[in-house]
Amino acid sequence: MPAYKVPMRDMRFLMNEVLDYPTHYAQLAQGGEATPDVVDAIVQECAKLCEEVVAPLYQSGDEQGCQFDQGQVTTPQGYREAYDAFVAGGWQGLSHPVEYGGQGLPISLGLIKQEMLGTANWPFSMYPGLSLGAMNTILMHGSEAQKQTYLVPLTEGRWAGTMCLTEPQCGTDLGQVKTTAQPQADGSYLITGTKIFISSGDHDLTENIIHIVLARLPDAPKGTRGISLFIVPKVKVSSDGSLGERNPVTCGALEKKMGIKASSTCVLNFDAAEGFLIGTANQGLECMFTFMNTARIGTAIQGVGSAERSYQGALEYAKERRSMRALSGAKEREHVADSLHHHGDVRRMLLTQKVIAEGGRALLYEAAQKADYMIEGLLAEDMQKYEHWDDKLGFITPILKGCLTELGLESANIGVQVFGGHGYIREHGMEQIVRDARISTLYEGTTGIQGLDLLGRKVLLMSQGKAVRDYTKSMLDTALPLLKNSRLRGKALKVLMLAGQWNWLTVRIALKARKDRDLVSTACHDFLMYSGYAALAFIWLKMAAAADARLQHGGEQSADFYRAKLASADFYFERLLPRAKSHAHSMTRSTGSLMRTPIEHFAFD
Structure with missing residues (x-):
């Protein structure tokens, strides 16, 4: 598989010349540290991590996949070391508040980081990516005690997070959720039920995993109006923040999937597991949409990443592979045939990939600016500002998730087409991009749901x-x-x-x-x-x-x-x-x- 190279020139063009990130950051209360020099240094350092540490694990991770033995999931070789390097660089908390262990930089920088990470190795990026959703949900809806207990280690990357929505009998129709939450005298709840398709549901990268779980209280109304949201740790947390005994949350199986095989997709069984209500009872769906919006924008990144990764591979191959002569006459007379990129139909395919990747990236970076304003309103408790930008972002989010993932999958298929028969075999890695990209149009709501x-x-x-x-x-x-x-x-x-x-x-x-x-x-x-x-x-x-x-x-x-x-x-x-x-x-x-x-x-x- 061709090595991934971060498209730095295109990213700088968008940030500095199209969307004017320097002026944008200067206007943000939390943007004072995001000077052009600092931003450029951050992007370059993240690019180095992605190119040298994360990207080389993409194909090997697919070949090895995750392993499941007696309820424990093991990630592919090299993943734990790469995750440790990710945590050591402070990348997980790049855009989260300083008081909870983060660096306090604008959320748009976090999105740019996620794009590089996801393009380098989408299955790997899902582990910290799911944690971001949990972090955002706790930040927006958790109590201060919950933030101190769970948000700090999540932000530092010592713990990971998940989103537990889907059950065997329901996916998008969450009104059918059957998982129960039984109140206890000490204010906790006992969570019982089975969740399926849980990305990063279990792994060996962190010492604890914080599950964000939808469940029903005993007296809850029927349908979506009766759903509450709970924090359920894999390992119980003591009052001083230390880890206690194992919570009865177990991985029952790993899903056998078409792609993203290095990402653990689990069946999780909650057997009277200790949990804690987040937000207001019976309003879990509203809180959950914080997680869902994070996940949907994250999935849109996968569409751009699939297009970019496949384009880079197809372009290099089209420059090197020779076949026939161009219809307008020989272009490389010193060789027996002309390179593929001289043929009009190959140009059509390459340019289709290029405009999907570059256009999609631009839409994401523009949406990220809206997210910056939205978060600024939230942190300043200016709910009018928050709701204004939340509406703006809410409108564009299904377009990003739905359209960009469809076009990303198209681009991945085009990459195989450029390679011809060589694209269909595993050696070159192009078919892996197609298999990995296919899920992007399905999870976090299918294209039809968007x-x-x-x-x-x-x-x-x-x-x-x-x-x-x-x-x-x-x-x-x-x-x-x-x-x-x-x-x-x-x-x-x-x-x-x-x-x-x-x-x-x-x-x-x-x-x-x-x-x-x-x-x-x-x-x-x-x-x-x-x-x-x-x-x-x-x-x-x-x-x-x-x-x-x-x-x-x-x-x-x-x-x-x-x-x-x-x-x-x-x-x-x-x-x-x-x-x-x-x-x-x-x-x-x-x-x-x-x-x-x-x-x-x-x-x-």
Whole structure:
């Protein structure tokens, strides 16, 4: 497998020239330490860890997988040493409050760290990644005593965390959760039930694992309104913070999976395990969404990482592998055939991967700025500010998770295609990226669930279309001034048209859904993907504008980089954005062809 190289130049372009992270950080209360020099040093040091320590374990971890013996999970060779190096560098607490053991830097820096880590080795990154969700949930909803007891060792990386939602009888429909929580006289609860598909549910990387568990109290209402959230440690914690006896939480099995084999996915059995209520009784679903939003953005990173990792491998192979002559004539006469990258269809595949990876990364970095503002509002107890940015981030989150994971999987498949038959065998590692990427469209809510969350919940139910209007207004504000730029006018016009069409489609679906409720379900996938392509067009316009400005104002030192960025923008608008048109057409069609056929007619015998 080709070695992973952190795309430092592209990352710096986004942070410093497109999104202006230096000014952004200067405006944050917790951004004072995040000066350009400090940020650059952090990114470089993290890149070194990812390239030299974490990435080399990607293929070997897949070959070895996790091992399960008598209830104990062992991670692949080298994982524990790599995790120790990760902890020693203070990476787990990079963006968490100093008073709980963190470094207090903006959360966007943590996302950039996660992107590098996840691209280097997604299965490895899941261990600290799941801990981040637990940390955020305790930070936002835990009591001060819970923060001191659990958040500090989690932030330091000495302990790990999980999210325990899914049960054998239910996945997305959490109203069917059966795990029970029996109150005890000392204020604790005894948690009993079985959870499945628990990422990082058990491992040998840390001395303790803190499970965030959904369960029902004895008198809880039925459905989602009767779910509470609990902290359940693998090893009980004494009042002085020391570890006590083992809690009756056991790993019953490791799931046998298609991919991410170095990440332990466990069946966990809770047999009257000691737990503690976090947040308010019967409001666990609200608290859980803190974890889910963290996980969904984290999964969007996997989409970008899959695209980037596969692109890097495919590009190197296309430069080295020779086959036939280019149709326009021989390009490398000194060789018996031309390199693959001279062929038009291979160029199409490589550029598709490139614009997915770079566009997706840009959307993530832009969303990370919204997260910075949201967290700042939370820490300052300015709930109006927090809720404003939480709404902004909430709108874009299902688009990031749903669309970027679908496109990341597409890019991973393209990488195999560039390699041809060599991509299908394990030697080159390209097929592993496909197997690992496949889960990204499934966990933390399938693409269909993200579509329903976006269209049904965020757009129609919660905001009556305002979420789309607000986002498209920023599209208008950016695109209108660029109509004066001859180089960018065509792209600006397309973005303006998308802004208008997006609002029109939203209104049309809302009106039609009044008479046919099934329309929300039949349209949601197309609405999600349309939204993703529109958001990518918007961010590619921003990147093109930044590159054009640098070329016009003394950017000759990196002229090739900026010209390549403009060429990539051309490719996106000409070759990928037209896909949005078919989604626009499909989402407004009648539900008849989908819903009127009786299920009996689906039979094939």
